[in-house]
Amino acid sequence: MAQASEHKEPLIHLSKRTGVAPLRAWLIRLAAVALGLIVCGLAAMLLIERLRDNPGRIGEFYYTFIKGSFSTSRKFWKFLKNLSILLCISLALTPSFRMRFWNTGAEGQTLVSVLGCIAVDFYLGGKIPEWLLLILMFIAALACGAVWALIPALCKARWNTNETLFTLMMNYVATFLVSYCLVIWVANGSSSLPKLKTGKLPTIGNDYLLIILIVLLLAVGLYIYLSYTKHGYEISVVGESVRTAQYVGISVKKVIVRTMLLNGALCGLAGYLIGAGLDQSVTVNSVGGQGFTAIMVAWLAKFNPLVMIITAGLIQLLNQGAAQISQDFNVSGAFPDVIVGIILFFIIGCEFFINYQVHFRSRAGQEGRSVK
Amino acid sequence: MEKQLALQLRGITKRFGRVVANNHVDLDVNRGEILAILGENGCGKTTLMNMIAGIYFPDEGHIYVDGQEVVIRSPKDAFDHRIGMIHQHFKLVDLFTAAENIVLGVHEEGRYNLKEVNQRVTEIAGKYGFHIDPRKKIYDMSVSEKQTVEIIKVLYRGADILILDEPTAVLTPQEIDKLFDVLRRMRADGKSIIIITHKLHEVLDVSDRVAILRRGEHIATVNTAETNESQLTEMMVGEKVSLDIERNDPVDAAPRLEVMHLNLHNAEGLHVLRDVTFTANGGEILGIAGIAGSGQRELLEAIAGLQPQMEGDVIFHNPKKDKPVTFFHKSMKRVRELGAQGMFHDQNMKPVSFDGMSTAEIRKWVESGNVLFKEDEIIDLRDKTPLEIRQLGVRLSFVPEDRLGMGLVGSMGITDNMMLRSYRKGPAGFLDRKKPRELAEEIIRELKVNTPGVNSPVRRLSGGNVQKVLVGREIAFTPKVLMAAYPVRGLDINSSYTIYHLLNKQKESGVAVIFVGEDLDVLLALSDRILVMNSGAVTGIVDARHATKEEIGLLMTKTDRARKEEA
Numbered sequence: 038m039a040q041a042s043e044h045k046e047p048l049i050h051l052s053k054r055t056g057v058a059p060l061r062a063w064l065i066r067l068a069a070v071a072l073g074l075i076v077c078g079l080a081a082m083l084l085i086e087r088l089r090d091n092p093g094r095i096g097e098f099y100y101t102f103i104k105g106s107f108s109t110s111r112k113f114w115k116f117l118k119n120l121s122i123l124l125c126i127s128l129a130l131t132p133s134f135r136m137r138f139w140n141t142g143a144e145g146q147t148l149v150s151v152l153g154c155i156a157v158d159f160y161l162g163g164k165i166p167e168w169l170l171l172i173l174m175f176i177a178a179l180a181c182g183a184v185w186a187l188i189p190a191l192c193k194a195r196w197n198t199n200e201t202l203f204t205l206m207m208n209y210v211a212t213f214l215v216s217y218c219l220v221i222w223v224a225n226g227s228s229s230l231p232k233l234k235t236g237k238l239p240t241i242g243n244d245y246l247l248i249i250l251i252v253l254l255l256a257v258g259l260y261i262y263l264s265y266t267k268h269g270y271e272i273s274v275v276g277e278s279v280r281t282a283q284y285v286g287i288s289v290k291k292v293i294v295r296t297m298l299l300n301g302a303l304c305g306l307a308g309y310l311i312g313a314g315l316d317q318s319v320t321v322n323s324v325g326g327q328g329f330t331a332i333m334v335a336w337l338a339k340f341n342p343l344v345m346i347i348t349a350g351l352i353q354l355l356n357q358g359a360a361q362i363s364q365d366f367n368v369s370g371a372f373p374d375v376i377v378g379i380i381l382f383f384i385i386g387c388e389f390f391i392n393y394q395v396h397f398r399s400r401a402g403q404e405g406r407s408v409k
Numbered sequence: 410m411e412k413q414l415a416l417q418l419r420g421i422t423k424r425f426g427r428v429v430a431n432n433h434v435d436l437d438v439n440r441g442e443i444l445a446i447l448g449e450n451g452c453g454k455t456t457l458m459n460m461i462a463g464i465y466f467p468d469e470g471h472i473y474v475d476g477q478e479v480v481i482r483s484p485k486d487a488f489d490h491r492i493g494m495i496h497q498h499f500k501l502v503d504l505f506t507a508a509e510n511i512v513l514g515v516h517e518e519g520r521y522n523l524k525e526v527n528q529r530v531t532e533i534a535g536k537y538g539f540h541i542d543p544r545k546k547i548y549d550m551s552v553s554e555k556q557t558v559e560i561i562k563v564l565y566r567g568a569d570i571l572i573l574d575e576p577t578a579v580l581t582p583q584e585i586d587k588l589f590d591v592l593r594r595m596r597a598d599g600k601s602i603i604i605i606t607h608k609l610h611e612v613l614d615v616s617d618r619v620a621i622l623r624r625g626e627h628i629a630t631v632n633t634a635e636t637n638e639s640q641l642t643e644m645m646v647g648e649k650v651s652l653d654i655e656r657n658d659p660v661d662a663a664p665r666l667e668v669m670h671l672n673l674h675n676a677e678g679l680h681v682l683r684d685v686t687f688t689a690n691g692g693e694i695l696g697i698a699g700i701a702g703s704g705q706r707e708l709l710e711a712i713a714g715l716q717p718q719m720e721g722d723v724i725f726h727n728p729k730k731d732k733p734v735t736f737f738h739k740s741m742k743r744v745r746e747l748g749a750q751g752m753f754h755d756q757n758m759k760p761v762s763f764d765g766m767s768t769a770e771i772r773k774w775v776e777s778g779n780v781l782f783k784e785d786e787i788i789d790l791r792d793k794t795p796l797e798i799r800q801l802g803v804r805l806s807f808v809p810e811d812r813l814g815m816g817l818v819g820s821m822g823i824t825d826n827m828m829l830r831s832y833r834k835g836p837a838g839f840l841d842r843k844k845p846r847e848l849a850e851e852i853i854r855e856l857k858v859n860t861p862g863v864n865s866p867v868r869r870l871s872g873g874n875v876q877k878v879l880v881g882r883e884i885a886f887t888p889k890v891l892m893a894a895y896p897v898r899g900l901d902i903n904s905s906y907t908i909y910h911l912l913n914k915q916k917e918s919g920v921a922v923i924f925v926g927e928d929l930d931v932l933l934a935l936s937d938r939i940l941v942m943n944s945g946a947v948t949g950i951v952d953a954r955h956a957t958k959e960e961i962g963l964l965m966t967k968t969d970r971a972r973k974e975e976a
Contacts, residue, residue: 266838270828277818283715284807284815285829286796 051393062391073383077376085366105361106354118245121252124349126331128259129303132296135340136276142204144328145211146185146301150308152215153181155319162235170236174313179305186301194290215321230318238314248314260342412439415601421470430456434627443602445616453625454605458572462494463487493563494572499555501547508543511562533564537594553584572603589615607700609638609966642962654909654934662690664726665921666890671721681707683946689921696936697925698961704945705925709892713807714795725803727786733778739802754783806888810895816879819868823849852881873904891915894925929958
């Protein structure tokens, strides 16, 4: 039984901050990234033999990070291309996330779009003019993505189903749908569809320039849509409070369905850029997990399409830098994941310190001490 | 019989920012007694109990259990001192059975044996006269059964001091009787029971002693046998406070909103509005008094079109006879509809027909001011959504109780919040922020809203400023009916008077103002008539110029049973 004669405060207690100066918030985030990089360096010294024997070469480790994306012009363009596709999917998720509709199905929505556009290419390629083929592929991709997003949206609007699980499950359906189609399409049973000769998006200047420009335009367009149109406004109101939306007479169901159609169609655009712009083929890994990475990109940017250009770049930089490290230092393929994981842990973790203040129990006679 | 002290509070103080929720409260609870804690909303009853149950930690003061000083930092600490609280909002896992919920979080030696638990639950239930099936899932249970689970949960943990926060609010009269029987049996078993309520009748019915709190302070503890309703009411609401609120006599009060036989069942199936009938007049403030949760919120929401399952009629009278038609609140579509129904005439009393006219021609004619209403408009708002109500041209403004959760969007600035009502205007898909911005600046200037700027999130503003923004927007809409739920809750004196002044100005301009309040002094000083609600029913409509606080207090606390006994 506690025998307290005087008032006792818990050792640590948290209080929610009311409004943080943006500069302070960004300083905290910057500090978190720096701390993350330092911990990465320590991890590298523990795990990589070459660094363990010779800690002085740690500078090389950080240099390799940058090298992954910028050492050659080819790597740089590849960096921009990967960034664009990732950004496109992140942008697609943004309207639904702004509405607090937690769509975890961008992977599937994009994959189905790739499948749809390749299916058109597979069946009609060479039989109709190339320009018509590209248009039909575009329509097919957008329609497939939209339908894949619409199904969970309708169920949410009608029966209030859990959108997170629903969209997640739809990813698996999409994957198996691709496997199924490949079994039918590929006669030799290898389930690997050779690159099709038709349905290739034209290029300007560089192989990837057109794709990059399309996605940049999309980022700006989406920013305008969300901030300056009535639709964007309705999305924000529904996301913030369904009750407020009902109070002012916004039809919540309509907004959910409309926004998810847009979300799906934009995933369709990403699928089209992958299918017609890059691969001319489809596999179960056509999207390669970027549908999930995109969730993180969107979150880190606080659902602001323009900030997303930066966060998508950051994530892509991490991915390519870590891959370069595993190549140059000759370590296992799992090492890049460790690096990316550590840094993301710090970036996401620092949001806690932005939102909350930590107080420690004041010592006798001392003023309360607080951290960060 | 010698009374044994179970729990003592000495000098308990709790502040939330600048608000003092409890101010040096002393309280004694004996073994084997039922202590009722009585007080108006926001007087600090629940805060005080939360400190005993380990939800909050007191800023000052001491708690003694069985004469020993204790420190309660968490609900677990409270259980270690054999204190358990049954909260107003149940904290149960829907997918689990009663027994599973009951053992959740209990650390016991040995293996987890659900059979044994079931048996013990049944034993406890039998001992105190509960009826419960330990294997039943929570989602299959009625509200009263869920409450039973909560009570057994506390007993299972060995609590000797039980705190019940408004246990009767969600129960039917029969269920209340049963609950009280159980409480009496627990008392006989030597348990101490603290029950929070503001229903006087129940206090007199079940308790041994009553502690009265007012504005965070402990006023007195009296023996139930030696008191009566009027004495308790007086202690609860305090001495008459003279409030200097202006009140002009209504001018040309005419029926504006007629509510007839409104009935509503909520999602839990409770009958939350019972045959509510009243008329609100233009140029008059109709106060609505009642204990929180007596159906005030549901009533206003039903009128505003937010309770689609309601039964009954809400008739809106629009005194439009011989007044010109405008596009300010009527859409072209609506004007065409009304024209086709022969609702308009011109200045020479000749019927207006839009047959064969183009939209531009109609617009020109209407805007010339020569198209007049033939009759007053009478519109039934039943089965209409908020948007439909607005499209019908019914100017109904609503300041909801939940300002940031319903009336405003917390993360948006004042400009964007102004748009909530009007963003649909304008032809293109793009938003027009110019007019809302001007309105925002006007409201900031006129109502002296303290804000860093028109774009800083309203969530960051103080309660008073948030309310000014909300009321300002609703008034800018030039309503014919203005409903305000607890518009001065949490506001300081100056902001409160700003709001009273705004309501009075609306009344002078002929608006029917419906004002739901909790402070009876204010209701009596501001309103013209006061409608009193209790358990979803209207228990009386009184003339605010002649009524007394005691009169209203009795109407507020009269239970169904008391009414029946009287009849």
